[in-house]
Amino acid sequence: xxxxxxxxxxxxxxxxxxxxxxxxxxxxxxxxxxxxxxxxxxxxxxxxxxxxxxxxxxxxxxxxxxxxxxxxxxxxxxxxxxxxxxxxxxxxxxxxxxxxxxxxxxxxxxxxxxxxxxxxxxxxxxxxxxxxxxx
Amino acid sequence: xxxxxxxxxxxxxxxxxxxxxxxxxxxxxxxxxxxxxxxxxxxxxxxxxxxxxxxxxxxxxxxxxxxxxxxxxxxxxxxxxxxxxxxxxxxxxxxxxxxxxxxxxxxxxxxxxxxxxxxxxxxxxxxxxxxxxxxxxxxxxxxxxxxxxxxxxxxxxxxxxxxxxxxxxxxxxxxxxxxxxxxxxxxxxxxxxxxxxxxxxxxxxxxxxxxxxxxxxxxxxxxxxxxxxxxxxxxxxxxxxxxxxxxxxxxxxxxxxxxxxxxxxxxxxxxxxxxxxxxxxxxxxxxxxxxxxxx
Numbered sequence: 001x002x003x004x005x006x007x008x009x010x011x012x013x014x015x016x017x018x019x020x021x022x023x024x025x026x027x028x029x030x031x032x033x034x035x036x037x038x039x040x041x042x043x044x045x046x047x048x049x050x051x052x053x054x055x056x057x058x059x060x061x062x063x064x065x066x067x068x069x070x071x072x073x074x075x076x077x078x079x080x081x082x083x084x085x086x087x088x089x090x091x092x093x094x095x096x097x098x099x100x101x102x103x104x105x106x107x108x109x110x111x112x113x114x115x116x117x118x119x120x121x122x123x124x125x126x127x128x129x130x131x132x133x134x135x
Numbered sequence: 136x137x138x139x140x141x142x143x144x145x146x147x148x149x150x151x152x153x154x155x156x157x158x159x160x161x162x163x164x165x166x167x168x169x170x171x172x173x174x175x176x177x178x179x180x181x182x183x184x185x186x187x188x189x190x191x192x193x194x195x196x197x198x199x200x201x202x203x204x205x206x207x208x209x210x211x212x213x214x215x216x217x218x219x220x221x222x223x224x225x226x227x228x229x230x231x232x233x234x235x236x237x238x239x240x241x242x243x244x245x246x247x248x249x250x251x252x253x254x255x256x257x258x259x260x261x262x263x264x265x266x267x268x269x270x271x272x273x274x275x276x277x278x279x280x281x282x283x284x285x286x287x288x289x290x291x292x293x294x295x296x297x298x299x300x301x302x303x304x305x306x307x308x309x310x311x312x313x314x315x316x317x318x319x320x321x322x323x324x325x326x327x328x329x330x331x332x333x334x335x336x337x338x339x340x341x342x343x344x345x346x347x348x349x350x351x352x353x354x355x356x357x358x359x360x361x362x363x364x365x366x367x368x369x370x371x372x373x374x375x376x377x378x379x380x381x382x383x384x385x386x387x388x389x390x391x392x393x394x395x396x397x398x399x400x401x402x403x404x405x406x407x408x409x410x411x412x413x414x415x416x417x418x419x420x421x422x423x424x425x426x427x428x429x430x
Contacts, residue, residue: 044351071184082183
């Protein structure tokens with residue numbers, strides 16, 4: 001059997017996923033990267049995007065999860081992703097997200113303070129990523 | 136001596152009180168289990184975060200441009216005291232003991248001529264604190280509508296605290312809550328949140344890294360910058376979870392002893408009831424006998 005990597009996906013509320021995998025694609029803030037077993041130790045921030053977990057089960061399925069940013073820690077033989085929220089891509093609904101983007105755009109137009117503008121912009125960029133993932 | 140009817144009424148009322156406390160105990164026990172599970176489930180995240188933070192904190196603490204969240208503002212003039220308590224009463228000394236410790240700290244800081252701001256999370260703590268420190272309380276956060284505490288409940292509170300910090304409204308932030316040890320013991324804890332306390336790196340932790348030097352992307356400073364605000368949310372979230380578990384534990388214990396006390400009271404009252412019943416029968420009999428003798 002091929003060498004595996006111990007993968008953990010953790011949210012503040014609970015351990016979302018813990019399994020042996022063959023490879024994981026992580027949306028790092030400096031660009032996506034793929035983690036195989038024996039990857040060099042690295043700690044990085046993650047932008048909102050899709051994590052692809054390969055070889056999680058015996059099937060050749062790829063588990064795709066959308067995560068709302070966080071941190072990834074690659075150590076010797078393990079990968080830990082800390083995130084606030086993760087949604088399986090299959091559960092994303094395109095129409096819902098589009099509606100939310102429209103709402104967020106309206107928020108941006110209505111925004112009076114810098115603070116509001118910033119939160120609205122953040123929401124839009126997050127939702128756009130989400131839409132890309134859902135497509 | 137109370138008459139028979141009064142005693143009967145009292146016995147009935149104590150019995151129904153006992154039923155209520157008994158039910159509350161059961162409810163608290165099942166809520167406690169859930170709260171405990173939630174608190175345990177949050178552990179891996181917090182532990183990982185702490186590890187990374189400790190690592191980074193040590194290499195960054197000496198640097199000039201380190202985040203004020205880590206090294207502080209350089210002043211210690213204004214203290215923000217966060218008092219996390221429950222929304223409901225009937226949980227023994229749970230709220231009082233948290234408030235007591237917080238008050239001690241507040242008095243000490245006042246004696247040191249520091250300025251104090253208080254943020255209450257939970258209604259009960261506010262009710263106890265407002266008598267003495269009403270003008271110091273900046274806000275009360277009500278979590279009454281929250282059935283199951285989620286991270287999304289804690290992060291807006293943390294966001295507020297961070298905003299206050301950015302606006303220079305305080306220098307040091309301390310959180311008071313009860314750490315859950317067991318259903319019988321909850322430990323009231325004072326936790327420093329800002330500046331972030333960095334645990335002393337022990338040799339064991341060094342070994343844990345297995346000599347693997349981490350590479351940081353984009354850079355140590357940037358990661359720390361993103362990590363520290365998150366750490367505040369996580370710490371707050373954990374404290375609230377621990378608090379929720381402690382509250383249920385305290386309530387369970389309190390209700391158990393209330394049920395026991397009610398049981399004792401019922402026994403006493405029943406004894407008294409039977410005695411007075413006998414006494415009245417005896418006196419009735421004496422009256423009849425003496426009446427018959429008089430004839």
